[in-house]
Amino acid sequence: MNRVLITGSLGQIGSELCTFLRQYLGSDNVLATDIRKIESHPVCTNGNFKILDVLDGDNFEKIVEEFKPDTLIHLAALLSATAEKNPQFAWKLNIDGLFTALEISKKYNLKFFIPSSIAAFGDNTPKIDTPQDTIQRPSSMYGITKVSGELLCDYYHTKYGVDTRSLRLPGIISYDTLPGGGTTDYAVEIFYDALSKGLYKCYIDENSSMDMMYMPDTIKAIVQLLEAPSENLKHRNAYNVSAMSFTPKQIAQSIKKHLPNFEIVYEVDPIRQNIANSWPDSINSDCAKNEWGFSADYKLDEMVEDMLAKLKEKGIGC
Ligand code: SER
Numbered sequence: 124m125n126r127v128l129i130t131g132s133l134g135q136i137g138s139e140l141c142t143f144l145r146q147y148l149g150s151d152n153v154l155a156t157d158i159r160k161i162e163s164h165p166v167c168t169n170g171n172f173k174i175l176d177v178l179d180g181d182n183f184e185k186i187v188e189e190f191k192p193d194t195l196i197h198l199a200a201l202l203s204a205t206a207e208k209n210p211q212f213a214w215k216l217n218i219d220g221l222f223t224a225l226e227i228s229k230k231y232n233l234k235f236f237i238p239s240s241i242a243a244f245g246d247n248t249p250k251i252d253t254p255q256d257t258i259q260r261p262s263s264m265y266g267i268t269k270v271s272g273e274l275l276c277d278y279y280h281t282k283y284g285v286d287t288r289s290l291r292l293p294g295i296i297s298y299d300t301l302p303g304g305g306t307t308d309y310a311v312e313i314f315y316d317a318l319s320k321g322l323y324k325c326y327i328d329e330n331s332s333m334d335m336m337y338m339p340d341t342i343k344a345i346v347q348l349l350e351a352p353s354e355n356l357k358h359r360n361a362y363n364v365s366a367m368s369f370t371p372k373q374i375a376q377s378i379k380k381h382l383p384n385f386e387i388v389y390e391v392d393p394i395r396q397n398i399a400n401s402w403p404d405s406i407n408s409d410c411a412k413n414e415w416g417f418s419a420d421y422k423l424d425e426m427v428e429d430m431l432a433k434l435k436e437k438g439i440g441c
Contacts, residue, residue, distance in 0.1 A: 127153050127154070135300045137157070177216070195228050229283045233285075237287075288348050306402075317431075321385055324389075330372060331371065332368055
């Protein structure tokens with residue numbers, strides 16, 4: 124990985140991955156793209172940036188021809204809750220966009236990364252210590268696009284030799300860019316409301332457990348997977364990865380250690396709760412550890428301490 128094009132780079136993962144890769148590879152070797160431009164955003168001002176709608180295959184190809192990347196990191200997608208509100212468009216963006224990105228990767232011989240998700244599992248999946256290889260059959264449209272994406276990436280690898288790689292990411296917690304339209308977003312929102320209001324109204328039931336990972340571990344995992352020797356990757360699309368698994372009640376307890384007056388109340392949103400119920404409680408990441416050395420540094424309490432400190436530095440709650 125020497126020269127990278129990122130789609131969806133103004134999103135939660137894209138914005139931080141872009142900043143990291145500009146430092147890691149040199150700013151000239153990263154091209155950030157997104158469907159919109161935010162004039163003052165560091166992703167748009169601190170390096171190469173182009174507007175790209177991934178459904179516009181001609182423009183996508185033109186940008187690749189001009190920039191000549193060796194790696195494509197494809198992050199443009201709808202997340203689970205938004206996808207459930209507009210399933211037709213979710214299928215179009217998440218699948219047609221992926222298909223276009225894979226065709227371009229095949230034509231220009233690009234290494235390819237796309238995130239899959241814990242959403243690629245479903246009601247019949249074993250909930251605890253969910254194995255790498257198991258029943259998937261997701262019920263949300265987002266999950267359906269993710270499992271289809273895993274299969275499509277395997278197809279392009281075995282049929283055309285495209286170097287496709289993917290992670291089944293859990294909920295990602297970060298302090299830079301807010302997530303948009305996911306089921307796990309509560310685990311980020313809770314920090315902002317804890318600091319600014321002392322109260323968080325949670326849309327997920329207090330005892331629903333889901334996998335999560337802090338952003339520094341997520342960036343580390345993506346880069347490590349992209350740099351792993353190809354011949355080591357037996358489960359390339361896609362690896363289970365998780366750093367922690369907790370319920371809203373457990374994260375609230377961890378926040379209370381720093382903010383004793385913080386309160387959480389529950390107003391469950393049936394759409395997002397249904398999605399959460401269909402996902403695993405905790406997934407097993409051993410395969411990623413064994414094939415390319417995945418490891419995560421942050422567990423719940425370390426992540427909470429760091430999130431609160433970083434958000435206070437940003438002036439949240441002051
Ligand atoms: N964070 C994502 C979501 O909630 C899971 O992949 O949609």
